[in-house]
Amino acid sequence: ARAATLLMLALPGSAYLYQGEELGLPEVTDLPDEVRQDPSFFRDAGQEGLRDGCRVPLPWSGDAPPYGFGDGGSWLPQPDDWAALTVAAQTGDPASTLELYRTALSLRRTHPGLGAGDAVEWLDAPDGVLAFRRPGGLICTVNTTEAPARLPTPGRLLLASLQLDASAGDFTLPADTAVWWQE
Structure with a gap:
């Protein structure tokens, strides 16, 4: 669900969130x-x-x-x-669903090209991995498979649906994971 959220928010158009989605309820x-x-x-x-x-x-x-x-x-x-899912429990926890949404929505508001227009440039990627570039140099990679995928690092990591190490060179994109990069 976290990877799907980052995929949706990286695509052009309006984003609609349903009550409780941002808390992972x-x-x-x-x-x-x-x-x-x-x-x-x-x-x-x-x-x-x-x-x-x-x-x-x-x-x-x-x-x-x-x-x-x-x-x-x-x-x-x-x-x-639901105690662990409250706003208070998730606020400030970088691994929480709430903080993922807050960061993604903030980037969507401030990053040139995110959410606006309809420009999507599809990039080459292994089977089961979606990779596209948005205006302003944002690249979104999403591994939709059940296995990790080895990819080149396309830039500076902005946000990931899971904690990961994406230093320069190649990195492993875990299964069911989305990452936003800045070229």
């Missing part, structure tokens, strides 16, 4: 019927899924529900294991 799939509030759930005679599972309020801080949401709690119950 999973959809809550085990809400009891008695707490459901989605009108579609009641119109469709209790159909599984629908909207309530992705509308559980964001966890802001703390070790237990309602995770800083408010003194009265939230309208849908939050899972007991």
Whole structure:
């Protein structure tokens, strides 16, 4: 998911983020019927899924529900294991999903060519690896395979979906990993 996020944000066009995506929140799939509030759930005679599972309020801080949401709690119950996914827990942690999104969105706002226009120059890459250049010298490489791929380092590392060592020369791009480079 982290690699897919960097791929999406490196491509031209608008980016839309859904509530909780920036925290890496999973959809809550085990809400009891008695707490459901989605009108579609009641119109469709209790159909599984629908909207309530992705509308559980964001966890802001703390070790237990309602995770800083408010003194009265939230309208849908939050899972007991979301403490590590709160905004407070992820803020400042360079390995967190929140900080990945913050850095990527900041680069997208400030880097010439990211998000704007439709220019994408596809680069040669091994099978299963996407590599493209955007205006302003940004290169995105994404390994979509289950095996590491050996590649030349195309520039200075800006951001990666995983921690990696990308010194000069060749480097190994781990499986399911995306990297942004500056030429």
